Amino acid sequence: MNLFGNAVPWRSIAKEALERTAIVTRFLCLLHVTNTYICTPTLVYGPSMLPTLNLTGDVLLAERVSHRLGKVRPGDVVLVRSPVDPRKSLTKRVVAMGGDKVTFVVDPRNSDRVRTITVPRGHVWIQGDNIYASRDSRQFGAVPYGLVEGKILCRVWPLDGFGLLHH
Amino acid sequence: MGTRSLLWDITKKYLTVGLVGLTISDRYASIVSIRGSSMSPAFNPGSDTNDYVLLEKFCLDKYRFSDGDVVVFSSPNNHKEKHIKRIRALPGDWIETPNLDVLKVPEGHFWVEGDNSVSSLDSRSFGPIPLGLIRGRVTHIVWPPKRMDRVERETNQRLSPIQDRPKFY
Numbered sequence: 001m002n003l004f005g006n007a008v009p010w011r012s013i014a015k016e017a018l019e020r021t022a023i024v025t026r027f028l029c030l031l032h033v034t035n036t037y038i039c040t041p042t043l044v045y046g047p048s049m050l051p052t053l054n055l056t057g058d059v060l061l062a063e064r065v066s067h068r069l070g071k072v073r074p075g076d077v078v079l080v081r082s083p084v085d086p087r088k089s090l091t092k093r094v095v096a097m098g099g100d101k102v103t104f105v106v107d108p109r110n111s112d113r114v115r116t117i118t119v120p121r122g123h124v125w126i127q128g129d130n131i132y133a134s135r136d137s138r139q140f141g142a143v144p145y146g147l148v149e150g151k152i153l154c155r156v157w158p159l160d161g162f163g164l165l166h167h
Numbered sequence: 168m169g170t171r172s173l174l175w176d177i178t179k180k181y182l183t184v185g186l187v188g189l190t191i192s193d194r195y196a197s198i199v200s201i202r203g204s205s206m207s208p209a210f211n212p213g214s215d216t217n218d219y220v221l222l223e224k225f226c227l228d229k230y231r232f233s234d235g236d237v238v239v240f241s242s243p244n245n246h247k248e249k250h251i252k253r254i255r256a257l258p259g260d261w262i263e264t265p266n267l268d269v270l271k272v273p274e275g276h277f278w279v280e281g282d283n284s285v286s287s288l289d290s291r292s293f294g295p296i297p298l299g300l301i302r303g304r305v306t307h308i309v310w311p312p313k314r315m316d317r318v319e320r321e322t323n324q325r326l327s328p329i330q331d332r333p334k335f336y
Contacts, residue, residue: 026183029190036193081299084275086230122244146241147299 039063041156042079044091048128048135052077052165053091059157060091060165062150072124072145073097077152077165080126083143084135091152092126092136098145100125108132117142124148196223198309199239201251205281205288209237209318210251210308219310220318222303230298232257232277235320237305240279243296251305252279252289253321258298265291275299282321 034040045057053060062079072078074094082088096102098121106113108131119125123142128134137143155161191197200217201210210218222239226232232254242248256262256278261271272278276295281287290296305318 026186029183029186032190032194033186081297082275083297083299084273086275086298086301120244122242122246144241144243144246144297144300146243146246147297148246 035064037064039065039153040150042089042091042150047133048130049077049091049093050130050133052093052129053155054158054161058155058161060155061153063153064150066151067145067148072148072151074100078124078126078148079150079152080143081147081149083140083147089149090126090136092128092134094124095127095137096125098123098142104138105131106138122146194224196221197303198222199249203286205283205286206237206251206253207283209253209282209321216311218308218314220305221307221309223306224303226304227301230301232298232301232304233320234260235322237318238279239302239305240296240300241302243293243300249302250279250288252281252287254278255280255290256295262290262295270295 040062041059042062043057043059044053045055047055066072067078072094074096076094077091078094080090080092082090095104096119098119101116101118102125103114103116104127106115117125119142123144125137125142127136127138131138152165154164198219199222200219202217204211204214210220226236232238234254234257236254237251238254239249239251242250254277256272258272258274258276260278261269262278264270272295276297278290278295280289280291284291307318308314308316
């Protein structure tokens with residue numbers, strides 16, 4: 001059989017392959033836009049947000065609209081790009097916004113020493129709920145608002161913790 | 168009935184183009200205009216037209232930058248503004264500040280300066296800034312046509328020889 005003859009419909013195979021690629025590409029673009037501009041699930045783990053978040057990992061839904069509109073407030077749990085390693089994202093709670101004064105225990109494991117700092121304009125002060133095991137603004141200082149990537153909306157997994165996070 | 172499906176077809180096409188364009192401009196490359204003269208003479212040498220440059224986003228995958236790269240980043244003081252400056256020091260490098268202090272750039276941060284030091288608001292005023300603020304690296308000038316060219320890295324020898332990290336992050 002002549003492979004390049006009319007027996008095998010190369011034209012229509014190519015056309016169908018192209019159409020399917022177009023559909024997959026469109027879907028991936030939709031996924032990207034939704035994850036970047038609307039909301040995205042994220043896996044977080046670690047002890048720094050105990051007891052709010054679990055040590056062994058939670059899947060949270062982060063919305064990516066409010067931080068672009070400037071609607072982040074003290075008390076929100078946010079997703080923040082780490083100022084120490086830009087390839088990692090952190091999940092911490094906003095304690096103070098730019099212009100506010102924040103008082104914090106510097107090293108609760110070893111002493112009771114407290115410090116008060118004014119957060120610079122355009123920055124936020126983030127802390128983990130578990131101040132004994134959290135690397136946050138107490139170590140690396142206030143972070144620029146431009147590093148905030150999203151606000152945590154609710155927990156999706158594990159199912160027995162499903163719902164809004166408690167304050 | 169015919170108009171409704173025509174309208175729907177047009178909307179779908181626009182939506183597709185919009186989504187694909189947004190994805191490309193977020194993940195791969197985009198074109199931005201430059202205002203201000205803090206990077207003269209590399210960009211905007213005269214005050215008549217603004218340069219348009221190609222910004223690539225592949226560098227945001229692993230955050231590998233080199234001394235002398237021109238980058239666009241969100242301002243640390245106002246997240247809505249974006250600035251364009253040249254990287255002068257990477258994490259772990261030492262840099263000399265205007266007060267003649269010598270400062271070590273913390274990990275995860277970098278030091279930027281404008282080529283035109285006289286009229287440039289950069290790390291000499293707001294200090295080293297986190298790499299996470301970078302939004303892309305400038306590779307080419309695309310407009311005006313007579314200035315179309317690759318953008319080269321330009322290093323100068325202001326760094327002291329104490330560099331205990333390799334050149335890229």
